[in-house]
Amino acid sequence: MIDFANLKKAHLEQKQAIEEAVLRVCRNANYIMGEEVKGLEQELVEFVGGGYAVTCGSGSDALLLALMALGIQAGDEVITPPFSFIATSEMIALLGAKPVFVDISLEDFNIDCALIENAITPKTKAILAVSLYGQPPDLERLEFLARKWNLKLILDGAQSFGAEFKGIKDSLYGDVATTSFFPSKPLGCYGDGGAIFTRNGDLAEKIACLRVHGQTQRYLHKYVGIGGRLDALQAAILRIKLRAFKETIQRRQEVAKWYDGFLGNCVKIPRIIEGRVSVYAQYTIQTNQRCKLQEHLKKYGIPSVVHYPLGLHLQECFKDLSYQKGDFKKTEIASCEVLSLPMNPCLRKEEVKGIAQVIKEWFNV
Template sequence: MKIDFANLTLAHQEYATEINVAIQKTIEKSHFIMGDEVELLEDELKNFTGSNHVITCSSGTSALLLALSAIGIGTNDEVITSPFSFIAAAEMIAFLGAKPVFVDIDPLTYQINPSLITSAITPKTKAIIPVSLFGQPSDMDSINKIAQKHNLIVIEDGAQSFGATYKEKKSCNLTPIATTSFFPAKPLGCYGDGGAVFCNDEHIATKIKSLRIHGQTKRYEHSYIGLGARLDTIQAAILRVKLKYYPIKISKRNQVAKLYEKYLKNKSVKLPIIGDHIQSVYAQYSILSADRNSLEKKLKQNNIPYAIHYPIALHLQPCFSYLGYQEGDFPIAEKTCKQILSLPMNPYLSENEIEYISGVID
């Protein structure tokens, strides 16, 4: 049995005719940068999330950079985030000359642990970036409450959770600012790099729009030091097609997750825990195994693709050695890195495939 991890081929084939028409129309118009499709997509993303402002951009990483830049993060500032995540959030904090301050994760959800945030706040702390990992948001109510008490800005990194629901509100509209990624393997992916920033403050939105075009406020008039971070018009056209059908894909991802739960519930591995008030988009289906090496061998022997999200906690990455963290500083994150494994997750997995995958797992 040949199983595809993300199945981007089927994701294209399902809407290929409509997507190809959208691409061809964009090519014929030849307005490849900031064409009409970009603004139309931004309006549709606003409607989808309920956010007042959406600014599309070139990637999820540039979205984080734009958000941090818009609130003035720089040298001598500190931003609290998770050590168990893809590097982008911590990387952009450091890129701007600020200090990433890590806080350990909740052992059940793998999200940043709100109960540990307050003790990490100093007079230099300016923001908190909770990463909505594996498809579900963090405990945003608790995080927002802490931020309000200490006059901090919360930026949700929703690269893996776009479309998720938290207490009837959409991810990317749970905090003053949020970002997401449209990387091809994301639940809503384009055909290259892409991202977006979401916010409810008009002043911040206007500044981000300027920052993504080299800080330009008028043609060749630059109020800020910015960057070239626009979303290509072709990618916007593709995303507009896929966004129409995205609620169906979210539903199917949840159906796949329920089938995994059905076939894995009596196994030795720990399954994802999703809060009652959350609908995840299951960007990954990640389990914990106390004997991951053995599990990896079995998956390889049976030609089942898998991934490790993530093998090294951020505080132990060589690029962050200057921060002075040591092994043992964040024990839950470190233990999770040694046991985590992501099984195939996409809306096209059949029950037979899920049963086959699960049958390999003890």
């Protein structure tokens, strides 16, 4: 049986260092904020190559804090893709703002920048783009559009921490970029965790304040904020994992190359666009025979996951937005055809070859 994310094996590779770090936090009994969190934030800045990093309790918290810090409020509109995990649009709606959906490109499953200007209205305040499956969208084009229309640009990089666009980490693009440290993410902790990145020091200070209930100092509150701190235990674990993260990315990319080579032309495989570097949060193929292929894989003990089976414009929680089936045709095609195969840095070449052979067998290739 192949493990989809292989978290147990990943732990064993850094078992001693991680368990010693956890024990150190327990012995110090400093569980909230403190030196582990400060150390992680500095190391994250060093990894991405500049700016500021503010950690928080989850990827969803990161999005919420980013939107709050940028002043998004009730009645505002935020442009975002309908093909993403719900947190992207959910955080917009939680602030009373309106998610305005723009369809994706089937080339990279990210927002189609050519469609954005048609969705801009006087109420539009921001673009919240997503780096889906580990590959950034066209960040250069997005920054141009944001400047042209005087909009804020937020990147939901929950699946792409460590990815690059034209030689620069995607965390350094836009007004704010966010990420998630959910366990199965390329850089994952042992629970929930997230971070916000910005090149603006004042904005970083505001975000840091918002994550502790808007406090500037104990019991003095400048803003209405949230309880969005990262636990010291998770910070300590992430500091250990970050040390080997460059190698982890390289291993994920190697697994993807194996898939590319073994699968050949039997299914549509991800295209990494020139100038972009993916960290392969998922390895996602596209086929109009998804359900049958999933059943076939299951017979061989090969897990697979659909990211995502229903566009956000058709979710019941967004029915008040009055979108209809057919409004975002490429999202609906992707929702019916994408299938994520096992992807983790612990996969062996023979395992990837075996998965590809089972898929090719189904297509009689």
